[in-house]
Amino acid sequence: MSQENTEETQATETTETFEPKIMAFVCNWCTYAGADLAGTSRMEYRPNVRIIKLPCTGRIDPLFIIKAFENGADGVLVSGCHPGDCHYTAGNYHAKRRWIAFRSLMEFTGIDTRRLQFSWISASEALKWVDLINNVTDEIKALGPFMDFKNLKG
Amino acid sequence: MSRIGVFICQCGTNIADTVDTEKVAEEMKKIPGVVHTQDYKFMCSSPGQKMLKEAVKKHRLDGMIVSACSPHMHEKTFRRACESAGINPYMCEIANIREQCSWVHHDKTKETGTVKSLDLTRMTIERLKKNQPLKPNKIPVNKRALIIGGGIAGIQAALDIADGGREVLLVEKTPSIGGNMAKLSETFPTMDCSQCILTPKMVEAELHENITLMTYSEVEKIEGFIGNFRVTIRKKARYVNEELCTGCGDCWDKCPFKQDSEFEHGLKKRKVIYTPFPQSVPNIPVIDAPNCAMLQKGKCGVCAKVCGPKAVDFEQKDIVVEEKVGAIVVATGYDLMPNEHFGEYGYGRIKDVINGLQFERLASSSGPTGGKILRPSDGKEPQSIVFIQCAGSRDEKKGVSYCSKICCMYTAKHTMLYRHKVHDGQSYVFYMDIRSGGKRYEEFVRGAIEKDGAMYLRGRVSRVYEKDGKVIVQGADTLSDSQVEIEADMVVLATALVSRPGADTLAQKLGIGYDKHKFYNEYHPKLKPVETVTAGIFLAGTCLGPMDVPESVAQGSAAASKVLVLTSSDEMIKDPTTAIVNDFTCNACWDCVVACPYSAIEKTDIKDREGNVIRRLAHVNDGVCTGCGTCVAACRSKAIDLKGYTDEQVYAAINAF
């Protein structure tokens, strides 16, 4: 009985001290600028995200996402301009198609899709960015480390 | 091994408050390839930049990281500093530790901000190690410009560009330049006679040494890219030799056949050999081939017989020419919504229901009535006229969702013109709202109501019908909450402005976007109002959407200034962030060609000495590529990469995470 309790406490502790690593692939024109605006407006959000800036979501290859997981990301975030707002007119539409197929594949493979999130965030949606980072961080924190990939033998 | 310098900015206390910049500097020194690190109060200040440059020399740096504010803020500043210190500017990268770190993580112990800054800087360092020096792309620029559309916007653009010393090719579909503005009688709010202010510009365009007019001509094909367009233009057969014709008018005087005049909107006939209006530029007639007895049946030929200089040439054929230009201004204008939309207003059925442009012709001193307001049905002077606003506009069900913008003003003008010409005439205006934003516009409308006695009724018209030679208008007056019935002599519809038929086909040829109403899309509605997504193609006037004469002129000038900037030097400098194909691994599957939003990738053939195609390859045109990278993600074999955002750079950044 007491042993069980100890285990439970330990589990809670690890979850509490666990700080997920979240990698974000964002486009330069909308989401990156939106994240900048969150800074300019001195908003505050969870510090777990590391951004890689790309010109457009159209540039984002599924390889990036797989590589991020392989490198120990507990979650991956992909974000760009809203449909119709793409700086390059259509890159995000291409991206959307790719994501539809890729997410279906990831889901089918059994990768928890809560660890791979997609969003449209415009240059003015600092608040949306802040909420997203907070929610994703909390969600992934609750899920714990992404052992599926971390356990893979390399 | 690279020699990288890492500079961490404190940004006063903006960064230093929540990030231990000294620690970041210390830690980064441990990374292989980093030879110098330093933190400083204000990296962007001139002492800061001086420090950067000195460090480059002292430590023989070949790359530089500045951990500071967003690259959107000072990337240019630091890259310029790099360049002046002798390193390629693209060997400088920014780690954003202010907007995306110190300003959003308020932990005063500096723990959070420092940890994140270390990560961000490290990722950027690893990325930088894979950077390649890049050189801006230089694209040769042909200094000629093509203007499509010879209305006021096109004419203005042509004149400004020509005055700027560049050659202009002004292509107009109809036999004369002038566009819709040439049809107007007076213009609001100053009541200048339209012909009086437009004709001098038309003549100037004709005589300007830098402008080549191509009227009665249409653009058929556009190839190439910014600075280097190849345009195929069809010069339709006029059946009149432009070199010989003196514009004397003997031919159209003697021509025995008549057709409805397009210019007069059917209010008058024109001959089959004709100029659209007396002030036409050029003043050279065309033969309306489908209606010409000589061309169709080989009988007549009167015009040729009376022509002194023997300019009439029934054998003339369309000529297709290819012209090279560096920039294109599209100014194709608008049309009025066609009749069939207005069944309930009796348009096209009742002779005395006319549209706004027809009223302009009636009021024009050079028009079919010599400037007298007379009913089309019996030529009598109308004692009352009902003007119906928003005919088709702001009515998604029956017409278009948008406001046609100019109708409130021209209707007010029409009531004034009417009162000035028919002193005891009464005008009624059915309106939804009066939209008179613009300099002196509101005062103008007030004048129409207060001085010239126009009766404004707020409400929609439900029905218009003919009775005993009158046009009966039934409608609602929502302000007095009553139904009104007016026995009018004439009705004028302020019909919606719509895009030109075929606007979509032209857009597809040009590779520019258009909205669901087939008005062309500007690159950015606020900051790039006359640019399109296709570099080197600009827009002006009502092909973008409804606008009035001053706006069209302003846009013509704006587009002209863009063209002049583009053609100000022989070469255009373009950002080197463009895609590049690996010739050895390209599969020629054309996925990139299809995926590219800019049609910047071409299929090329590699030939052997005998000229046999031995391989086919994708090739990126640096002049057109904007560097979005969609092609890179589409390429399965990764035979295409994006300079500045290469797979290697991204891979390195992910691996450093």
Place this chain on the structure above:
Amino acid sequence: MEKALREKARELLTTGEANVIIGYEWNRRKTRATPAFITKADEVDRLIFNPLCVNNLSIYLTRKNKDILRMGKPAIVAKGCDIKNIVVLISEGQVKREDVVIIGMSCNGVVYKQGLWKGELRPEIMPVKCHNCDVRNPHLTDFVIGDHIDFTPPETPRGMVFDKIAALDAKTPGERWSFWLEEFSRCIKCYACRQACSLCYCERCITEKNVPQWIETSAHQRGNIAWNLVRAMHLAGRCTFCGECERSCPANIKLNLVNQKLVLTVKDAFDFKSGYDEKIHPPMIVFSPDDTENFIK
């Protein structure tokens, strides 16, 4: 059927309309059908056609087999399912329609295991793709050999692959992950899947690109997962479900499941089935502004 095929082959070679016939012949022991490349008219009698002719010969039209391309203009013996791959190859610029003669074969189905073939075709011995085949009468051909076949495939595809996909879909992500981990752990990175696939025609496969090395090449779990996921992604919207990859896999990895899953996804999301119209671009490089999803926040 074989007689007609041989006559057609003879005619093509004699007239010079084709320089090489890519078809099937018996192996030496007459137990298996094996690819044949016939360049001489007097050798056309080697050609056979029967349900053991399973190989998708369209790989011999790709840049992977330059020695065969060098033989001259090919005429290919192709079942409807093989023609689907030729259609994709044409739409991706790998083959020009006019550069290949397609001898379409009416086909009632094939048999993967020689042991099961006793001269009679029974549904039990045919693979799933044949039960759902809508191209038993080949769709893009220059000539058709064989009689018209009356067969209507079930409206919604049926068979083990589809049952298995549905069963996996019903499981938890964790269970699915374990399943695939076990499957992919058997991968020995022999790339037989790639070699057998006519749509894996890359001049240089992504896994052979080492700057950067996106996919780890050793046959360990991490590299195996990356390889198999990326290959599936590269076939999204292109795979015609010919089944050659799974058939050639020495480790029996259920590749048909991933590939068919994406075929279904693409069908649902973009209303696209690959292999039918050579004039249409594969769906992953085009888009529609109306594409819908329910996961982008």
